[in-house]
């Protein structure tokens with residue numbers, strides 16, 4: 640598989656801002672919770688791509704809070720806004736309106752340098768398309784966030800990651816010499832190497848067989864329990880979502896379900912409903928339906 644260095648990769652690793660155009664900088668509304676147990680919060684989050692007749696309303700006013708130390712899955716039909724949600728929450732993409740708070744700090748009000756530092760210190764991102772740097776070995780890719788931040792590698796943690804993800808034999812290989820599943824595991828190790836407080840993962844098990852997938856999910860769960868990490872993971876797989884403490888279902892840029900301790904059957908049923916919802920909502924114009932979600936997950 641051919642890999643390119645995308646602007647997205649460099650942005651994620653170095654923490655640069657794409658484009659530099661932030662949304663209108665209004666103060667955080669009182670509806671924002673800003674509570675100490677909330678790691679990440681979206682307040683009235685909208686994202687519109689393009690304009691006029693061709694405008695795509697990817698997020699239609701999302702209000703949601705993610706508790707610290709919890710593992711949340713995001714599900715929904717293709718095109719429902721899951722990746723957009725993850726990218727805007729991680730400060731990798733600008734918002735059209737609304738706010739994103741990380742540890743109570745409104746990241747839509749940060750300048751580029753502040754955003755860089757926050758991302759470098761607190762955020763790990765596993766991309767749907769891996770975004771490995773093609774001229775560097777697997778090992779160099781894994782430690783890249785630390786290299787760029789001029790930080791030492793915690794060798795014991797590196798060893799744990801490499802063993803758990805089954806990468807010990809592949810460390811000296813280039814991404815082009817690795818299978819999709821191996822590249823995905825390198826991308827996971829890279830996101831976790833600096834033990835970030837929040838990890839965003841866009842379909843991290845999408846290229847893994849069911850055994851590797853269960854191992855990776857088990858590992859993510861462990862890192863939530865043992866490191867107190869907050870993980871927000873997009874997945875199309877109800878089995879993967881059932882590993883999470885909570886699952887959100889997106890349809891057409893809105894959250895349509897918020898489930899505590901999700902079960903496989905339940906998630907499959909909700910996904911089917913979301914597909915129906917997405918179809919019927921296509922006919923609907925651009926009005927946003929805000930579904931306020933309390934910080935503590937609820938089963939609906």
Ligand SMILES: Nc1ncnc2c1ncn2[C@@H]1O[C@H](COP(=O)(O)OP(=O)(O)O)[C@@H](O)[C@H]1O
Pocket residue numbers: 688689695696697715716717718719720721722723724
């Ligand atoms: N860069 C972009 N430019 C224009 N439209 C986009 C862009 N990225 C995503 N979209 C559109 O926004 C909607 C949501 O996309 P996305 O967040 O990628 O959905 P998902 O991850 O749920 O499949 C889709 O209609 C998609 O085509």
Ligand SMILES: [Mg+2]
Pocket residue numbers: 721722723767841
């Ligand atoms: Mg996506």
